[in-house]
Amino acid sequence: MSSIKVQCVVKEKNRIGESPVWEEKEGTLLYVDVSGQKVCRWNPDTNHIQSIQTDAYVGSVVPRRSGGYVIGVGTRFAAVDWETQTIKIIAHVDKDKSNNRFNDGKVDPAGRFFAGTMGMEVRPAELERGQGSLYTLNTDHSVRKHFDQVDISNGLDWSLDHNTFYYIDSLSFSVDAFDYDLQTGSLSNRRVLYKLEKDEGIPDGMCIDTEGRLWVACYNGGRVLRIDPATGKRIETVKLPVDKTTSLCFGGKDYSELYVTSACEGMDDAWTARQPEAGGIFKISGLGVKGMPPYSFAG
């Protein structure tokens, strides 16, 4: 008997909720509202949300070892000082592409911040294709471009042995893998790991569990998938009461709960009436698997 429970824990609607990160020390969940242009921090004990406004779309937020956070905002990497509520630009990318913005990002096991860009959407998942690139913000604040021709740069994570990088370019409808060199931060040997089925929607955010399996949030699919990278097979599906599930991370006690963000942007009144929790954040408990603590940017 499965005892999986799905619960909407953050009722406040995000236009595009994204980039959830569990903060163990504070017991809080960090996330962004991409087009709502804010970085938020939710405390499950008090149900209180703190936020800071950004001046452009904010694709992701990651913790920083020296304190505060780093974000991908517009086409810039920037540092957030949470105490003083100030944002300082670190580096600029895609300078020739004024219509671009950062999307999903995550820190690698060596403390580098990986984040990708995309063109501006006219409607969800509709945009000029191939405008994005995948970047690394190194700990010395230099920027490296790994590749371009990306449609919607999205979910990413590293294998438990750090030798593989998993990556989603949403409009390819696949989860890809690369060989990863942790010493140099280099990617090579791209291949497709899993192709989504039609009814599964668009692959969006992704995270790994302690068994090395991947969890993928499916935009317009209303579900999260568990993929075994060893076989390339889907081994579990958990459905949610909203279609626009965007991203996910493990958190809570011992990282045994899966937090899933969602979006409501692009939904008409009838759709919103059917799914009143769209834009909220969900907690899935009883999965029987745990996740990994996030890495912090080391620069």
Ligand SMILES: O=C(O)[C@H](O)[C@@H](O)[C@H](O)[C@H](O)CO
């Ligand atoms: O959630 C994200 O990653 C993007 O910011 C969104 O724009 C959606 O992903 C996209 O619309 C469908 O892939």
Ligand SMILES: [Zn+2]
């Ligand atoms: Zn995403």
